[in-house]
Amino acid sequence: MQQTKHFEYWPPLLTKTITVPETTLYENLRISAQRYPNKVAIEYYGRALTYRQFIEEVDTLAAFMATHWKLKRGENVMLFMQNAPQYLIALYAILRNRAVAVPINPMSKTPELQFYLQDGDIHHACISQELYPIAEVFVGDGQLENPIIATYRDYIEEEKAVSALPDIVKEPCKRFPHTIPWQEALQRASTLLDDTGENDDVAMIPYTSGTTGEPKGCVHTNRTIQANVVGAAHWMSMTSDTVALATLPLFHVTGLVHSGFAPLYAGGTIVLLTRWDKGYAARAIETYRCTNWINISTMVIDFLSQSNIYDYDLSSLLIIGGGGATMPEAVGERLYEVTGLRYVEGYGLSETMSHTHFNPPERPKLQCLGIPAFGVDARVRHVETGEWLGIGEEGELLVHAPQMLIEYYNRPDDDSFVMIDGKRFFKTGDIVKVDEDGYFFMVDRVKRMINASGYKVWPSEVESILFGHPAVRQACVVRSYDEKRGETVKALIILKEDYKGKVTAEELIDWSKQQMSAYKYPREIEFWEEFPMTSSGKVLWRQLQDKIGE
Structure with missing residues (x-):
């Protein structure tokens, strides 16, 4: 595969x-x-x-x-x-x-x-x-x-x-x-x-x-x-x-x-x-x-x-x-x-x-991870069944590559590795899909998935859509408890300066309904001034999730 x-x-x-x-x-x-x-x-x-x-x-x-x-x-x-x-x-x-x-x-x-x-x-x-x-x-x-x-x-x-x-x-x-x-x-x-x-x-x-x-x-x-x-x-x-x-x-x-x-x-x-x-x-x-x-x-x-x-x-x-x-x-x-x-x-x-x-510099795609680099064997596997997946199917990314770590320091029993076809693969924990050209796209982290009324919602997919609204500067989607749905989608939004005080949460929710499936759109929106981030520019979504509450 x-x-x-x-x-x-x-x-x-x-x-x-x-x-x-x-x-x-x-x-x-x-x-x-x-x-x-x-x-x-x-x-x-x-x-x-x-x-x-x-x-x-x-x-x-x-x-x-x-x-x-x-x-x-x-x-x-x-x-x-x-x-x-x-x-x-x-x-x-x-x-x-x-x-x-x-x-x-x-x-x-x-x-x-x-x-x-x-x-x-x-x-x-x-x-x-x-x-x-x-x-x-x-x-x-x-x-x-x-x-x-x-x-x-x-x-x-x-x-x-x-x-x-x-x-x-x-x-x-x-x-x-x-x-x-x-x-x-x-x-x-x-x-x-x-x-x-x-x-x-x-x-x-x-x-x-x-x-x-x-x-x-x-x-x-x-x-x-x-x-x-x-x-x-x-x-x-x-x-x-x-x-x-x-x-x-x-x-x-x-x-x-x-x-x-x-x-x-x-x-x-x-x-x-x-x-x-x-x-x-x-x-x-x-x-x-x-x-x-x-x-x-x-x-x-x-x-x-x-x-x-x-x-x-x-x-x-x-x-x-x-x-x-x-x-x-x-x-x-x-x-x-x-x-x-x-x-x-x-x-x-x-x-x-x-x-x-x-991404190939001559043919990049936006919001795309790109294609496997030199010597990288990248495969997509179903999270629950372990079945290998094909074009457009969402599953966990596994990689075998010359740049892969030897081990985790002082953690000999870590279960992040698996042997497949005689090769050692690393389980990334990232949910991806591959398009018809062989380009890989991020869907989300395995552990970040929101289970809304039995439907799987990947926060980064919702975030990507929210960026399409002209008022949204940054977005982080987390899970929120809902009495009927169990878990529901909540969006934390940083507005662009020109839109502060001019856009309401209700307006963004109404806009979202027109952009994504009924089970995906945010039921709750909260405005923030800034997000906690790593020095490498990643939003610390777990910290935000902890503040909101599991």
Whole structure:
């Protein structure tokens, strides 16, 4: 039952398979530095860091970690900071030591951090100074040993920046007890053994977002990550002159693979933003001639809201795309009007180190996961019977792919995997369907389904329709208790500014009746000002569901 129809729409001039390199992620950087030593690797608020400077700092920091931390192969190291050159330098330094990087959401609070440190067996960390107060309680008590503290200001040249900088980037260096300032670590250089590791070394353990339960660490090797790094570079036609605008958080697999690892593999340049700023992003595209921008739909909505958007020269952009949340059709059309580019959506998970599916850039479909990427066997199975499903039938997505995690960290008995035809598949928990062209479309999460009078209602399908109303900026559909129906559909709505106070819940319900089946349309509508979201742009629907009540 492996899907093959999509090959008819495969990007032209691109082989349908790729051989994953047997080298490491660190060697990707070393090779690019040898090829393009004087080329800019990272542009950060006016400061240009060349490949030569980049890898020299990576090796210096790696030597410090090996000598002063006594960092050993296979040891887990926490990365707890926002986007900055230090994030990538620290990441490659960890990999240089054959240790394991554990990226943590910078929005995490102290109790959440405690979970990650304990669950991940972590004793070493690289932390940005504004986040240090969250981690401070774990320093000096034996949990975190002499963490390295990064100050963003060390890597900026404010007078060369294209616009005003975030205040957090301009903060001067602070010192904290039992920690090591970043610059001091770089100055205490030592000799490092010339051993860059093997491709089957465990390289990273990103944690799942926890939107459907307790976060789990996804064990990835150089090999599993390389599958998507090289795949992304080819799919997005990256070259040594690619300029990637990096606005997604690097702690998240999509941001890291598409805006970090892949451009550096190709020898391109990364224009890095610590905080999302629509005006700075537009000026950066114009100034640095950005070619690639992987983002989330909420960023695009905000970007296009600029009244002076046509004043910017955005002609350098060759591809704009992303995932995490579907792109509303109206926003996609607006993006095409402004840039001449169709939004290229993808689908992936922490378990698959970003994408398993991507739309062909030459033939994308809106609100679509895309087609299976290089080497991905994607199948749709009935949730209850286990029967394999065909075109247009809704079921759970199962994937077998070279980028699939090795295991969940310290969870040997997890039941998320199943052997089929001699291959190990991951059960994604996502309900999808496939159209006649072999493109995959999201229906919803298995556990998010609403059972209204015996009818299955998938919230994201209702949300997608609600986006068609001109007043709706964002929508999140949850279940609500109903005496007659058992469960019923409730829509939480954020209105566009121009419509606040002018549209009632009753009007939206009446409109919804005309747009969807009787069992699907929202019986209740509640207006909100903002939703809780992950840093990767996903609405935390479970939190909203808990607030509404099961």
